[in-house]
Amino acid sequence: MELQSIKKIVEAEKKAEEIKKAAKENANKIMQEAEQSKQKYKEYFKNEVETKIKEFEKEEKTKNESQITKIKESTSEKLTQLKEQYEQNCEKAVKEIFKKVVEE
16 A cells, blocks of 8 residues: 555656646747747837838928928029119119219
8 A cells, every 4th residue: 555655656746747847848938939929029110110210201301301492492582582672772773873963
C-alpha cells in the first residue's frame, strides 16, 4: 500500500512537471506572439503617423503658397495704384509749375 502511494505521488509529480513545462512553453509562445504583434503594430502606427505628417505638410505648403500668391497679387495691385497716383501727381505738379511759370 505504501509503495502504491509513493508510486502515485511520483506519477503525480511527474505529471505536474509535464503540465508545468507545457504551460511554460505555451507562455513563451504567447509572449513571442505578443512581441511580434507589438512590433507589427508599432511599425504600422509609425507609418501612419509619417503619412499623416507628410499629408499635413503638403496641405500647409499648398495653403502657404496660395497665401503668398494672394499677397504678391495684392502687393502688385497696390504698387500699380501707387505708380498711377504718382504719375498723376507728377503730371499735376508739372502743370501747376508750368502754369505758375507762364503766369509770371
